[in-house]
Amino acid sequence: MSLLWHITCLLLLNSCTPGFSMQHGIVGGKVSAPHSRPYMVYIRDKLRKATCGGFLVREDYVMTAAHCKLSHLMVYLGVNDTNFLPDGIEVDPIPHPKFSMKTGDHDIMLLKLKTPATLNKTVSIITFPKTENEEISKDCTVMGWGWQDYHHESPSSVLKEESVTLIDSANCGMADALCTEGSTGPARGDSGGPLVCGGVAQGIVSFYQKQKNGDHLAVYTHISHYLPWIHHTMNSSTQQ
Incomplete structure:
Protein backbone atom coordinates (compact mmCIF):
# COMPACT_ATOMS: atom_id res chain seq x y z
CA MET A 1 0.00 0.00 0.00
CA PHE A 20 -4.13 13.92 10.07
CA SER A 21 -7.83 14.01 9.32
CA MET A 22 -9.89 14.23 6.17
CA GLN A 23 -13.09 16.11 6.85
CA HIS A 24 -15.65 13.50 5.76
CA GLY A 25 -17.39 13.62 2.40
CA ILE A 26 -19.33 11.62 -0.14
CA VAL A 27 -19.14 12.79 -3.74
CA GLY A 28 -22.34 12.19 -5.68
CA GLY A 29 -24.08 10.86 -2.61
CA LYS A 30 -27.70 11.18 -1.62
CA VAL A 31 -28.95 12.32 1.78
CA SER A 32 -29.50 9.33 4.04
CA ALA A 33 -32.91 8.96 5.64
CA PRO A 34 -32.51 10.32 9.19
CA HIS A 35 -31.10 7.64 11.52
CA SER A 36 -31.29 4.96 8.83
CA ILE A 126 -23.42 -3.34 12.60
CA THR A 127 -22.16 -6.83 11.85
CA PHE A 128 -18.59 -7.30 10.63
CA PRO A 129 -17.20 -10.47 8.96
CA LYS A 130 -17.26 -13.72 10.92
CA THR A 131 -14.59 -15.51 8.90
CA GLU A 132 -11.69 -14.36 6.74
CA ASN A 133 -12.84 -16.04 3.54
CA GLU A 134 -16.57 -15.37 3.56
CA GLU A 135 -18.07 -14.23 0.28
CA ILE A 136 -18.52 -10.48 -0.13
CA SER A 137 -21.32 -8.84 -2.09
CA LYS A 138 -19.93 -6.59 -4.85
CA ASP A 139 -22.72 -4.05 -4.32
CA CYS A 140 -21.79 -1.84 -1.40
CA THR A 141 -22.54 1.49 0.25
CA VAL A 142 -20.21 4.09 1.74
CA MET A 143 -21.35 7.05 3.86
CA GLY A 144 -20.11 10.18 5.61
CA TRP A 145 -20.75 13.77 6.65
CA GLY A 146 -19.11 16.35 4.46
CA TRP A 147 -17.11 17.14 1.38
CA GLN A 148 -19.31 16.63 -1.65
CA ASP A 149 -16.67 17.56 -4.22
CA TYR A 150 -13.21 16.09 -4.65
CA HIS A 151 -11.60 19.49 -5.21
CA HIS A 152 -13.54 22.04 -3.19
CA GLU A 153 -14.43 22.21 0.48
CA SER A 154 -18.16 21.54 0.52
CA PRO A 155 -19.15 19.76 3.73
CA SER A 156 -22.62 18.46 4.46
CA SER A 157 -23.95 18.62 7.98
CA VAL A 158 -26.29 15.69 7.32
CA LEU A 159 -25.23 12.11 6.64
CA LYS A 160 -24.90 11.23 2.95
CA GLU A 161 -24.34 7.89 1.26
CA GLU A 162 -23.44 6.49 -2.15
CA SER A 163 -23.63 3.09 -3.81
CA VAL A 164 -20.27 1.74 -4.98
CA THR A 165 -19.12 -1.53 -6.57
CA LEU A 166 -16.10 -3.56 -5.53
CA ILE A 167 -13.51 -4.13 -8.23
CA ASP A 168 -11.42 -7.27 -8.61
CA SER A 169 -8.50 -7.45 -6.20
CA ALA A 170 -6.15 -7.81 -9.18
CA ASN A 171 -7.14 -4.30 -10.29
CA CYS A 172 -6.92 -2.95 -6.74
CA GLY A 173 -3.14 -3.28 -6.60
CA MET A 174 -3.16 -4.39 -2.97
CA ALA A 175 -3.84 -7.91 -1.81
CA ASP A 176 -4.79 -6.81 1.72
CA ALA A 177 -7.34 -4.15 0.75
CA LEU A 178 -10.75 -3.70 -0.89
CA CYS A 179 -11.22 -1.10 -3.61
CA THR A 180 -13.95 0.72 -5.49
CA GLU A 181 -13.52 2.97 -8.48
CA GLY A 182 -15.59 5.63 -10.19
CA SER A 183 -16.52 9.29 -10.38
CA THR A 184 -18.45 9.13 -7.11
CA GLY A 185 -17.72 7.75 -3.66
CA PRO A 186 -15.70 8.63 -0.56
CA ALA A 187 -13.77 11.87 -0.72
CA ARG A 188 -11.50 13.89 1.51
CA GLY A 189 -12.33 12.69 4.96
CA ASP A 190 -14.53 9.66 4.91
CA SER A 191 -11.65 8.11 6.78
CA GLY A 192 -12.78 5.49 9.26
CA GLY A 193 -16.28 5.06 7.90
CA PRO A 194 -17.58 1.64 6.86
CA LEU A 195 -17.82 0.03 3.47
CA VAL A 196 -21.10 -1.88 3.90
CA CYS A 197 -21.73 -4.81 1.56
CA GLY A 198 -24.80 -6.98 1.98
CA GLY A 199 -25.51 -5.43 5.37
CA VAL A 200 -22.03 -6.29 6.68
CA ALA A 201 -19.17 -3.85 7.36
CA GLN A 202 -16.47 -5.33 5.14
CA GLY A 203 -14.05 -2.41 4.88
CA ILE A 204 -12.84 0.79 6.52
CA VAL A 205 -12.31 3.91 4.40
CA SER A 206 -8.56 4.53 4.33
CA PHE A 207 -7.68 6.80 1.37
CA TYR A 208 -8.31 7.49 -2.30
CA GLN A 209 -6.27 8.30 -5.38
CA LYS A 210 -7.18 10.06 -8.62
CA GLN A 211 -6.73 7.84 -11.66
CA LYS A 212 -5.43 8.87 -15.09
CA ASN A 213 -8.94 8.57 -16.54
CA GLY A 214 -10.26 11.06 -13.98
CA ASP A 215 -12.01 8.48 -11.80
CA HIS A 216 -11.02 7.92 -8.19
CA LEU A 217 -9.77 4.68 -6.67
CA ALA A 218 -11.00 4.35 -3.09
CA VAL A 219 -9.05 2.01 -0.83
CA TYR A 220 -10.52 0.31 2.23
CA THR A 221 -8.88 -1.73 4.98
CA HIS A 222 -10.12 -5.31 4.59
CA ILE A 223 -11.66 -6.03 8.00
CA SER A 224 -11.69 -9.82 7.72
Whole structure:
Protein backbone atom coordinates (compact mmCIF):
# COMPACT_ATOMS: atom_id res chain seq x y z
CA MET A 1 0.00 0.00 0.00
CA SER A 2 3.04 2.24 0.44
CA LEU A 3 3.27 3.82 -3.05
CA LEU A 4 -0.43 4.65 -3.31
CA TRP A 5 -0.42 6.00 0.23
CA HIS A 6 2.40 8.45 -0.54
CA ILE A 7 0.77 9.52 -3.81
CA THR A 8 -2.45 10.16 -1.92
CA CYS A 9 -0.65 12.24 0.68
CA LEU A 10 0.60 14.49 -2.09
CA LEU A 11 -2.80 14.75 -3.71
CA LEU A 12 -5.27 15.39 -0.95
CA LEU A 13 -3.86 15.68 2.53
CA ASN A 14 -2.93 18.90 4.28
CA SER A 15 -0.20 16.93 6.02
CA CYS A 16 0.85 13.31 6.30
CA THR A 17 1.85 13.37 9.92
CA PRO A 18 0.30 11.34 12.74
CA GLY A 19 -3.20 12.54 13.49
CA PHE A 20 -4.13 13.92 10.07
CA SER A 21 -7.83 14.01 9.32
CA MET A 22 -9.89 14.23 6.17
CA GLN A 23 -13.09 16.11 6.85
CA HIS A 24 -15.65 13.50 5.76
CA GLY A 25 -17.39 13.62 2.40
CA ILE A 26 -19.33 11.62 -0.14
CA VAL A 27 -19.14 12.79 -3.74
CA GLY A 28 -22.34 12.19 -5.68
CA GLY A 29 -24.08 10.86 -2.61
CA LYS A 30 -27.70 11.18 -1.62
CA VAL A 31 -28.95 12.32 1.78
CA SER A 32 -29.50 9.33 4.04
CA ALA A 33 -32.91 8.96 5.64
CA PRO A 34 -32.51 10.32 9.19
CA HIS A 35 -31.10 7.64 11.52
CA SER A 36 -31.29 4.96 8.83
CA ARG A 37 -27.62 4.14 9.51
CA PRO A 38 -27.77 3.88 13.32
CA TYR A 39 -24.33 2.27 13.52
CA MET A 40 -22.62 5.37 12.13
CA VAL A 41 -20.41 7.24 14.58
CA TYR A 42 -19.14 10.80 14.35
CA ILE A 43 -15.62 11.11 15.81
CA ARG A 44 -14.04 14.43 16.78
CA ASP A 45 -11.00 15.60 18.69
CA LYS A 46 -12.37 17.94 21.35
CA LEU A 47 -9.36 20.24 21.23
CA ARG A 48 -8.35 20.31 17.56
CA LYS A 49 -11.90 19.73 16.24
CA ALA A 50 -10.50 17.35 13.60
CA THR A 51 -13.04 14.68 12.63
CA CYS A 52 -13.37 11.15 11.27
CA GLY A 53 -16.09 8.57 10.80
CA GLY A 54 -16.51 5.24 12.52
CA PHE A 55 -19.09 2.54 13.22
CA LEU A 56 -20.34 0.78 16.31
CA VAL A 57 -19.42 -2.93 16.42
CA ARG A 58 -20.26 -3.63 20.08
CA GLU A 59 -21.87 -1.62 22.87
CA ASP A 60 -18.40 -0.61 24.04
CA TYR A 61 -16.39 -0.56 20.79
CA VAL A 62 -16.22 1.61 17.69
CA MET A 63 -14.17 0.61 14.65
CA THR A 64 -12.38 3.24 12.55
CA ALA A 65 -9.10 3.96 10.73
CA ALA A 66 -5.83 4.03 12.66
CA HIS A 67 -4.75 7.27 11.01
CA CYS A 68 -7.66 8.97 12.80
CA LYS A 69 -5.89 8.59 16.15
CA LEU A 70 -5.67 11.86 18.08
CA SER A 71 -5.12 12.67 21.75
CA HIS A 72 -8.59 13.83 22.80
CA LEU A 73 -11.08 11.83 20.77
CA MET A 74 -14.79 11.90 21.51
CA VAL A 75 -17.44 9.81 19.78
CA TYR A 76 -21.01 10.86 19.09
CA LEU A 77 -23.68 8.22 18.58
CA GLY A 78 -27.05 8.48 16.86
CA VAL A 79 -25.98 11.53 14.83
CA ASN A 80 -27.82 12.68 11.74
CA ASP A 81 -27.04 16.41 11.63
CA THR A 82 -23.67 17.47 13.04
CA ASN A 83 -25.15 20.84 13.97
CA PHE A 84 -27.06 19.03 16.72
CA LEU A 85 -24.63 16.70 18.45
CA PRO A 86 -25.59 14.66 21.53
CA ASP A 87 -23.25 14.40 24.50
CA GLY A 88 -19.93 12.91 23.45
CA ILE A 89 -18.36 9.79 24.93
CA GLU A 90 -14.65 9.63 25.77
CA VAL A 91 -12.69 6.69 24.38
CA ASP A 92 -9.42 4.83 24.71
CA PRO A 93 -7.93 4.46 21.19
CA ILE A 94 -6.35 1.12 20.29
CA PRO A 95 -4.70 1.35 16.84
CA HIS A 96 -3.36 -1.81 15.25
CA PRO A 97 0.18 -2.31 16.61
CA LYS A 98 1.63 -2.61 13.10
CA PHE A 99 -0.03 0.51 11.69
CA SER A 100 2.44 2.72 9.83
CA MET A 101 1.70 6.33 8.99
CA LYS A 102 4.49 6.19 6.41
CA THR A 103 2.99 3.34 4.42
CA GLY A 104 -0.67 3.30 5.49
CA ASP A 105 -0.49 -0.42 6.21
CA HIS A 106 -2.79 -1.93 8.86
CA ASP A 107 -5.03 1.16 8.91
CA ILE A 108 -7.51 -0.09 11.51
CA MET A 109 -8.28 1.04 15.06
CA LEU A 110 -10.71 0.15 17.82
CA LEU A 111 -12.05 2.80 20.18
CA LYS A 112 -13.01 1.51 23.63
CA LEU A 113 -15.94 3.57 24.91
CA LYS A 114 -15.52 4.64 28.54
CA THR A 115 -19.32 4.60 28.79
CA PRO A 116 -21.01 1.77 26.82
CA ALA A 117 -23.66 2.77 24.32
CA THR A 118 -27.35 2.42 25.06
CA LEU A 119 -28.80 0.62 22.05
CA ASN A 120 -32.10 1.88 20.64
CA LYS A 121 -33.70 2.86 17.32
CA THR A 122 -31.05 5.49 16.57
CA VAL A 123 -28.00 3.69 17.99
CA SER A 124 -27.24 0.10 17.02
CA ILE A 125 -24.44 -2.27 16.09
CA ILE A 126 -23.42 -3.34 12.60
CA THR A 127 -22.16 -6.83 11.85
CA PHE A 128 -18.59 -7.30 10.63
CA PRO A 129 -17.20 -10.47 8.96
CA LYS A 130 -17.26 -13.72 10.92
CA THR A 131 -14.59 -15.51 8.90
CA GLU A 132 -11.69 -14.36 6.74
CA ASN A 133 -12.84 -16.04 3.54
CA GLU A 134 -16.57 -15.37 3.56
CA GLU A 135 -18.07 -14.23 0.28
CA ILE A 136 -18.52 -10.48 -0.13
CA SER A 137 -21.32 -8.84 -2.09
CA LYS A 138 -19.93 -6.59 -4.85
CA ASP A 139 -22.72 -4.05 -4.32
CA CYS A 140 -21.79 -1.84 -1.40
CA THR A 141 -22.54 1.49 0.25
CA VAL A 142 -20.21 4.09 1.74
CA MET A 143 -21.35 7.05 3.86
CA GLY A 144 -20.11 10.18 5.61
CA TRP A 145 -20.75 13.77 6.65
CA GLY A 146 -19.11 16.35 4.46
CA TRP A 147 -17.11 17.14 1.38
CA GLN A 148 -19.31 16.63 -1.65
CA ASP A 149 -16.67 17.56 -4.22
CA TYR A 150 -13.21 16.09 -4.65
CA HIS A 151 -11.60 19.49 -5.21
CA HIS A 152 -13.54 22.04 -3.19
CA GLU A 153 -14.43 22.21 0.48
CA SER A 154 -18.16 21.54 0.52
CA PRO A 155 -19.15 19.76 3.73
CA SER A 156 -22.62 18.46 4.46
CA SER A 157 -23.95 18.62 7.98
CA VAL A 158 -26.29 15.69 7.32
CA LEU A 159 -25.23 12.11 6.64
CA LYS A 160 -24.90 11.23 2.95
CA GLU A 161 -24.34 7.89 1.26
CA GLU A 162 -23.44 6.49 -2.15
CA SER A 163 -23.63 3.09 -3.81
CA VAL A 164 -20.27 1.74 -4.98
CA THR A 165 -19.12 -1.53 -6.57
CA LEU A 166 -16.10 -3.56 -5.53
CA ILE A 167 -13.51 -4.13 -8.23
CA ASP A 168 -11.42 -7.27 -8.61
CA SER A 169 -8.50 -7.45 -6.20
CA ALA A 170 -6.15 -7.81 -9.18
CA ASN A 171 -7.14 -4.30 -10.29
CA CYS A 172 -6.92 -2.95 -6.74
CA GLY A 173 -3.14 -3.28 -6.60
CA MET A 174 -3.16 -4.39 -2.97
CA ALA A 175 -3.84 -7.91 -1.81
CA ASP A 176 -4.79 -6.81 1.72
CA ALA A 177 -7.34 -4.15 0.75
CA LEU A 178 -10.75 -3.70 -0.89
CA CYS A 179 -11.22 -1.10 -3.61
CA THR A 180 -13.95 0.72 -5.49
CA GLU A 181 -13.52 2.97 -8.48
CA GLY A 182 -15.59 5.63 -10.19
CA SER A 183 -16.52 9.29 -10.38
CA THR A 184 -18.45 9.13 -7.11
CA GLY A 185 -17.72 7.75 -3.66
CA PRO A 186 -15.70 8.63 -0.56
CA ALA A 187 -13.77 11.87 -0.72
CA ARG A 188 -11.50 13.89 1.51
CA GLY A 189 -12.33 12.69 4.96
CA ASP A 190 -14.53 9.66 4.91
CA SER A 191 -11.65 8.11 6.78
CA GLY A 192 -12.78 5.49 9.26
CA GLY A 193 -16.28 5.06 7.90
CA PRO A 194 -17.58 1.64 6.86
CA LEU A 195 -17.82 0.03 3.47
CA VAL A 196 -21.10 -1.88 3.90
CA CYS A 197 -21.73 -4.81 1.56
CA GLY A 198 -24.80 -6.98 1.98
CA GLY A 199 -25.51 -5.43 5.37
CA VAL A 200 -22.03 -6.29 6.68
CA ALA A 201 -19.17 -3.85 7.36
CA GLN A 202 -16.47 -5.33 5.14
CA GLY A 203 -14.05 -2.41 4.88
CA ILE A 204 -12.84 0.79 6.52
CA VAL A 205 -12.31 3.91 4.40
CA SER A 206 -8.56 4.53 4.33
CA PHE A 207 -7.68 6.80 1.37
CA TYR A 208 -8.31 7.49 -2.30
CA GLN A 209 -6.27 8.30 -5.38
CA LYS A 210 -7.18 10.06 -8.62
CA GLN A 211 -6.73 7.84 -11.66
CA LYS A 212 -5.43 8.87 -15.09
CA ASN A 213 -8.94 8.57 -16.54
CA GLY A 214 -10.26 11.06 -13.98
CA ASP A 215 -12.01 8.48 -11.80
CA HIS A 216 -11.02 7.92 -8.19
CA LEU A 217 -9.77 4.68 -6.67
CA ALA A 218 -11.00 4.35 -3.09
CA VAL A 219 -9.05 2.01 -0.83
CA TYR A 220 -10.52 0.31 2.23
CA THR A 221 -8.88 -1.73 4.98
CA HIS A 222 -10.12 -5.31 4.59
CA ILE A 223 -11.66 -6.03 8.00
CA SER A 224 -11.69 -9.82 7.72
CA HIS A 225 -7.88 -9.87 7.54
CA TYR A 226 -7.80 -8.52 11.11
CA LEU A 227 -10.33 -10.77 12.83
CA PRO A 228 -7.83 -12.42 15.24
CA TRP A 229 -6.59 -9.01 16.43
CA ILE A 230 -10.13 -7.61 16.68
CA HIS A 231 -11.47 -10.51 18.72
CA HIS A 232 -8.38 -10.66 20.95
CA THR A 233 -8.63 -6.93 21.70
CA MET A 234 -12.37 -6.93 22.39
CA ASN A 235 -12.34 -10.17 24.39
CA SER A 236 -9.41 -9.00 26.51
CA SER A 237 -11.35 -5.97 27.69
CA THR A 238 -14.38 -8.16 28.48
CA GLN A 239 -12.29 -10.46 30.65
CA GLN A 240 -10.77 -7.52 32.49
